[in-house]
Amino acid sequence: MTQNDPRGRQGPSPDDELTIASNETVGDASRTLSDASARSPNGPQHGLGSGHVAEYRLIDVIGVGGMGIVYRAEDARLRRTVALKVMKPEVAANAMARKRFLREAESAARIDHENIVTIYQVGEHDGVPFIAMGYLVGESLRQKLKREGRIEPRIVANIGRQVATGLAAAHQLGLIHRDIKPENLWLEAETGRVKILDFGLARTQESDMRLTQSGMVLGTPKYMSPEQATAKTVDHRSDLFSLGSVLYHLLSGHEPFGGKDSASTLINVTQAEFAPVEKVCPHLNPALGRIINRLLAKHPAKRPQTAREVAMTLAEIEQQLEAEYQENARRQSLTETAELPATASSSPASAPIPINVSTATGKPPLLSLVLLGLGILLVGLLLLAFLSAN
Numbered sequence: 565m566t567q568n569d570p571r572g573r574q575g576p577s578p579d580d581e582l583t584i585a586s587n588e589t590v591g592d593a594s595r596t597l598s599d600a601s602a603r604s605p606n607g608p609q610h611g612l613g614s615g616h617v618a619e620y621r622l623i624d625v626i627g628v629g630g631m632g633i634v635y636r637a638e639d640a641r642l643r644r645t646v647a648l649k650v651m652k653p654e655v656a657a658n659a660m661a662r663k664r665f666l667r668e669a670e671s672a673a674r675i676d677h678e679n680i681v682t683i684y685q686v687g688e689h690d691g692v693p694f695i696a697m698g699y700l701v702g703e704s705l706r707q708k709l710k711r712e713g714r715i716e717p718r719i720v721a722n723i724g725r726q727v728a729t730g731l732a733a734a735h736q737l738g739l740i741h742r743d744i745k746p747e748n749l750w751l752e753a754e755t756g757r758v759k760i761l762d763f764g765l766a767r768t769q770e771s772d773m774r775l776t777q778s779g780m781v782l783g784t785p786k787y788m789s790p791e792q793a794t795a796k797t798v799d800h801r802s803d804l805f806s807l808g809s810v811l812y813h814l815l816s817g818h819e820p821f822g823g824k825d826s827a828s829t830l831i832n833v834t835q836a837e838f839a840p841v842e843k844v845c846p847h848l849n850p851a852l853g854r855i856i857n858r859l860l861a862k863h864p865a866k867r868p869q870t871a872r873e874v875a876m877t878l879a880e881i882e883q884q885l886e887a888e889y890q891e892n893a894r895r896q897s898l899t900e901t902a903e904l905p906a907t908a909s910s911s912p913a914s915a916p917i918p919i920n921v922s923t924a925t926g927k928p929p930l931l932s933l934v935l936l937g938l939g940i941l942l943v944g945l946l947l948l949a950f951l952s953a954n
């Protein structure tokens with residue numbers, strides 16, 4: 565949920581309000597910071613009057629999420645720009661929340677993978693936890709969806725393969741993201757690389773057991789797995805369900821499960837059947853349709869079992885779609901080349917000038933000879949008439 569954007573991303577609109585409401589994080593009562601106070605790094609509400617957090621100089625606010633405020637900041641020592649997520653003061657007032665934020669950030673910092681945003685440092689400043697991470701330039705998938713509505717299958721396969729690859733790295737360390745959604749998937753402008761953001765709800769499988777016992781539901785309903793929606797124990801396959809939901813949305817322009825509010829969405833996720841993706845996207849590559857439908861299976865045992873497997877399947881589909889795309893582009897350019905002369909000769913205006921010149925100036929030599937003969941004959945007859953008269 566970006567509320568202010570130094571890189572020209574869109575600010576809030578009535579649409580944003582809708583998105584914010586419909587993507588509301590269940591179990592999160594902390595979205596209370598006003599936009600106005602959030603925008604200035606020296607605003608009164610976050611208590612960071614000096615404009616510094618540890619060695620980071622705050623430049624401006626990039627966005628405000630459920631747990632924290634994200635600033636663009638400068639690492640004064642290394643002179644590099646970072647994204648600094650600082651826990652909201654009202655959330656930081658809760659010791660449990662503080663501990664959990666730090667523990668989770670530390671687990672995420674263990675992952676070193678090109679499809680996951682790099683975490684440079686996790687720390688506390690005046691009792692407020694913060695995370696310094698790679699500053700990303702580009703846009704979130706949510707922003708891309710807002711602009712484009714739907715995304716073509718070849719690109720969806722590419723995005724899905726990258727996300728699954730990143731998830732495989734996290735899952736290998738026993739870390740489950742638990743909040744895979746378009747807002748948390750970033751498209752880097754220059755490289756086209758996808759980065760998974762915000763392991764804010766990430767849990768190790770072990771800590772999730774404890775969470776489940778407390779019966780809390782955390783995550784974003786529209787992309788949430790049925791087991792997560794019912795506060796059951798989740799494992800890495802819950803992230804695979806969410807990935808399936810996101811890919812479905814990218815292709816079709818809407819989520820597989822919706823509802824008028826969070827509660828009805830949760831019920832739909834757990835009980836309703838979704839329209840198979842090939843029904844809402846006719847002519848879809850069948851293999852792509854199959855894997856998305858399988859990712860959305862209600863029971864984890866019926867889904868693909870690992871992110872690695874998903875990444876491999878999507879890589880094959882991506883290759884196939886890319887080859888088809890190249891072949892179509894080649895055919896298209898051949899057709900255009902073949903059409904060029906036909907178009908030219910059918911248009912009199914564009915007929916080659918040499919042909920016109922040649923037809924305009926040429927006369928049959930035989931006609932000239934006949935005319936010459938007739939001329940001589942006429943002169944001869946006139947001469948004969950003149951002589952016989954004399």
Ligand SMILES: Nc1ncnc2c1ncn2[C@@H]1O[C@H](COP(=O)(O)OP(=O)(O)OP(=O)(O)O)[C@@H](O)[C@H]1O
Pocket residue numbers: 565566589626627628629630631632633634647649681697698699700701704743747748761762764
């Ligand atoms: N590393 C980063 N580089 C650039 N922008 C970032 C980075 N991390 C987050 N942002 C921006 O800051 C905004 C807020 O991020 P944050 O993770 O706090 O919230 P969220 O994911 O929108 O919501 P929630 O945390 O409640 O799910 C994001 O929408 C994104 O635009």
